[in-house]
Amino acid sequence: DADVTQTPRNRITKTGKRIMLECSQTKGHDRMYWYRQDPGLGLRLIYYSFDVKDINKGEISDGYSVSRQAQAKFSLSLESAIPNQTALYFCATSVTGQGKETQYFGPGTRLLVL
């Protein structure tokens, strides 16, 4: 089984709808992240969480919210989806280790907002 799983893997929705992307991990890591990737570009950080009670905004948090339900679960919500949120979304996990810290990514969720 994969260490970092994302559901759904693909999603089509309409403008204005609320949707939730889910991420689960079995690695036992304390830190979790949500990134988005647009075609031909690198990943940009949306939100990150260092533990269940710690949630922080990343580079591009507007229009998104998150919930850390447990150490192993981190959900990303689009309260009212818009077409420019069409992108590939990745969840990642890591353990603290400062500069040596490596991140482990899920397989991604491809989202299309019509």
Place this chain on the structure above:
Amino acid sequence: DAKTTQPNSMESNEEEPVHLPCNHSTISGTDYIHWYRQLPSQGPEYVIHGLTSNVNNRMASLAIAEDRKSSTLILHRATLRDAAVYYCILKSYGAGSYQLTFGKGTKLSVIP
């Protein structure tokens, strides 16, 4: 995090070595050099990281210039499975450090 500069794309023949360069002239003394790669339709995966000395692991080698202003990821024998976008990222080991700042990376094509 300091900025890195990589070529947009590179090609290699299968079973030949590949040297992927990265410039990071503004690197600070607290920055580690990380490399990730992203295979088509997959999430990024960690390849290797280093601070000052050259590093080897089962996937690749990392050669770091003496002044640390550049580094090179070395794939010793490219395979078709190595075709991916390779990202060179600087990551500080300062307190509170957490973020990986991805640029556009280098798209490596491997020719059979």
